[in-house]
Amino acid sequence: MGDHKHIVVYGEIIEGQLGAMTKELLGGGRGLADVLGEDLVAVFIGDGIGETAREAYAFGADRVYAMDIPGAYEANLYAGGLANILEHEQPRYFLFGHDDQGADLGPALAFKLNVAAATDCVELSVEEGTKRLLVTKPVYGALVMAKFSTDDLPQIVTVRPKSMIAPDPVDRTGEVRSLDAGSTALNGRVKVLEKIVEESEGIKLEDAELIVSGGRGIGDAEGFKKLAEVARELKGAMGASRVACDNEWVPATIQVGITGKIVAPRIYIAVGISGASQHMSGCSRSKTIIAINKDPRAAIFKQAQYGVVGDWKIVLPVLMDKLKALD
Amino acid sequence: MNIIVCVKQIADPEAPEESFTLDSEKNVFIPSAKITKVLNPFDEQAVEAALRIKDQSGAKVTAFSLGAGLDRAVTKKPVFMGADELILLEDEAFADGDSWSTARALAEGIKKNGSYDLILCGRQAADWNAGQVGLGIANFLGLPYVTVAKKIEIIDGKARVERVTSNGHEVVEVQLPAVITVSNELGQARYPAIKNIRAANKVQPVVWKPSDIGIDPSSVGKNGRRLHLLKLFKPVIQGTCEIMEGESTEEMAENLALTLRRAKIL
Numbered sequence: 342m343g344d345h346k347h348i349v350v351y352g353e354i355i356e357g358q359l360g361a362m363t364k365e366l367l368g369g370g371r372g373l374a375d376v377l378g379e380d381l382v383a384v385f386i387g388d389g390i391g392e393t394a395r396e397a398y399a400f401g402a403d404r405v406y407a408m409d410i411p412g413a414y415e416a417n418l419y420a421g422g423l424a425n426i427l428e429h430e431q432p433r434y435f436l437f438g439h440d441d442q443g444a445d446l447g448p449a450l451a452f453k454l455n456v457a458a459a460t461d462c463v464e465l466s467v468e469e470g471t472k473r474l475l476v477t478k479p480v481y482g483a484l485v486m487a488k489f490s491t492d493d494l495p496q497i498v499t500v501r502p503k504s505m506i507a508p509d510p511v512d513r514t515g516e517v518r519s520l521d522a523g524s525t526a527l528n529g530r531v532k533v534l535e536k537i538v539e540e541s542e543g544i545k546l547e548d549a550e551l552i553v554s555g556g557r558g559i560g561d562a563e564g565f566k567k568l569a570e571v572a573r574e575l576k577g578a579m580g581a582s583r584v585a586c587d588n589e590w591v592p593a594t595i596q597v598g599i600t601g602k603i604v605a606p607r608i609y610i611a612v613g614i615s616g617a618s619q620h621m622s623g624c625s626r627s628k629t630i631i632a633i634n635k636d637p638r639a640a641i642f643k644q645a646q647y648g649v650v651g652d653w654k655i656v657l658p659v660l661m662d663k664l665k666a667l668d
Numbered sequence: 669m670n671i672i673v674c675v676k677q678i679a680d681p682e683a684p685e686e687s688f689t690l691d692s693e694k695n696v697f698i699p700s701a702k703i704t705k706v707l708n709p710f711d712e713q714a715v716e717a718a719l720r721i722k723d724q725s726g727a728k729v730t731a732f733s734l735g736a737g738l739d740r741a742v743t744k745k746p747v748f749m750g751a752d753e754l755i756l757l758e759d760e761a762f763a764d765g766d767s768w769s770t771a772r773a774l775a776e777g778i779k780k781n782g783s784y785d786l787i788l789c790g791r792q793a794a795d796w797n798a799g800q801v802g803l804g805i806a807n808f809l810g811l812p813y814v815t816v817a818k819k820i821e822i823i824d825g826k827a828r829v830e831r832v833t834s835n836g837h838e839v840v841e842v843q844l845p846a847v848i849t850v851s852n853e854l855g856q857a858r859y860p861a862i863k864n865i866r867a868a869n870k871v872q873p874v875v876w877k878p879s880d881i882g883i884d885p886s887s888v889g890k891n892g893r894r895l896h897l898l899k900l901f902k903p904v905i906q907g908t909c910e911i912m913e914g915e916s917t918e919e920m921a922e923n924l925a926l927t928l929r930r931a932k933i934l
Contacts, residue, residue: 413838417812441833445815448767448800452807457768457894460798475898480796484685485697487796488899530812530843534828539836547834575934583852593818593853594835599797600852602834608933618685625905629933631924632909640685647933648909649924651917659918663925664934 362438369505421525551577558613616641710790748860769892771804
């Protein structure tokens with residue numbers, strides 16, 4: 342096992358551009374590669390992606406591979422394809438984003454290679470001497486953090502969005518090596534028939550600078566309409582806690598939290614949200630958290646910088662009017 | 669149609685933080701005796717997904733659970749909901765496993781049980797949050813998989829799955845047998861029905877130890893772990909909240925506007 346070297350990052354191209362998660366992985370991976378004095382490698386799978394994949398050099402990659410697989414992402418096919426990279430690289434660490442694709446592919450590849458995977462990690466560091474990767478992740482609904490490692494190589498890890506810093510691109514490029522997809526026994530047993538976008542219009546939650554998010558305290562779908570108006574006026578996006586989504590007051594695509602979206606806006610306004618750790622884990626990297634809640638003991642006030650103890654139905658309109666008056 | 673559902677018992681994830689004690693010497697997070705054991709909510713939704721298929725077109729639903737000292741009342745919940753059989757991989761040796769050792773043991777148990785068309789798991793467990801066991805079972809049994817399902821329909825020997833994605837969903841068709849993991853978007857799981865109770869009371873769980881499924885006890889549970897827990901610790905929560913003052917809610921709201929404007933936040 343002594344021959345494992347370098348760090349491989351699974352890259353994604355989204356709407357013709359290098360994905361935000363991919364840039365974050367390249368940033369985090371570059372740091373680890375520098376500690377080890379080893380290379381950072383990016384591998385992409387998709388349909389005619391060579392040129393865009395090349396951009397990974399600008400974000401810190403030392404080598405870039407692309408595998409042409411036509412059609413939509415399908416986990417079984419991609420995991421089979423990814424295993425072929427091992428004919429070219431025997432990585433020490435293999436990093437994925439913990440998102441639609443990575444959370445699917447990372448563990449699947451690990452089982453295929455007969456090694457352990459650690460998922461949804463927020464912190465990565467190299468253990469001195471052993472060069473093992475130490476990973477930290479929230480567990481028990483983010484009430485506690487757990488630090489793990491493994492003696493298996495490669496170490497496969499999925500990284501939570503927004504937990505690594507995407508570097509600024511530099512003027513650097515190189516060749517994109519093509520990889521053969523090969524074929525596995527599972528090819529053809531799964532077919533993606535349709536991809537349906539349910540996302541509401543306007544600013545994407547993940548990209549928003551300001552998020553107005555509502556929870557159980559909003560009470561119903563009608564209440565969320567008022568919240569959406571406030572979000573629009575503040576030029577932000579609307580988010581929600583899982584309770585609000587499970588009650589179908591709002592679509593599941595705007596859920597913030599461990600099983601929803603991980604966000605880190607400049608301003609996060611939590612309205613009628615109790616602040617359960619599962620939710621906070623999805624927004625705790627926001628720069629400023631503002632809480633509006635009737636219950637003075639709500640956990641949200643432990644993590645917010647500004648708070649109002651009161652009924653949001655009164656607070657929000659007054660807040661908006663006053664802000665306008667101050668303009 | 670034979671459906672297997674894998675369910676995990678966990679300490680109630682809705683229990684307040686104060687009901688857990690962190691022992692950082694032994695690296696364990698211990699729920700107080702008052703905290704009840706429940707089925708992992710995502711697994712309960714996997715049971716619901718199986719029962720919806722059973723309601724629609726008929727199926728035999730077998731629930732699998734793995735652990736040590738399982739709470740018998742909790743293990744029976746899938747049966748009270750409408751599952752037909754219950755198999756427990758239960759032994760001290762199964763305790764404290766990781767995704768790898770758990771998936772391996774479940775796969776062996778499922779093989780021993782015989783024929784299967786569909787294997788369902790929750791998308792992840794609310795305690796360790798790994799989301800790997802379903803993928804592991806698929807790998808060990810050589811089956812295709814689809815994760816994070818919110819709807820499953822069986823059509824001509826295939827499952828048509830709506831898979832939740834970050835911006836909507838995708839419709840995926842998978843040949844059976846296959847492994848599918850289920851997400852909360854599936855909707856509320858049913859409550860145990862009175863009409864099931866008499867039949868369910870007759871169902872006796874089958875209990876298998878590692879030797880019964882042909883695995884050495886040294887490769888399950890804690891001993892079979894590949895991912896080693898080095899440290900458990902409380903996250904640092906910073907935040908000194910400035911609570912707005914005022915005689916009335918309106919005044920507090922105005923003060924919030926003034927404060928945020930002064931701090932150049934809004």
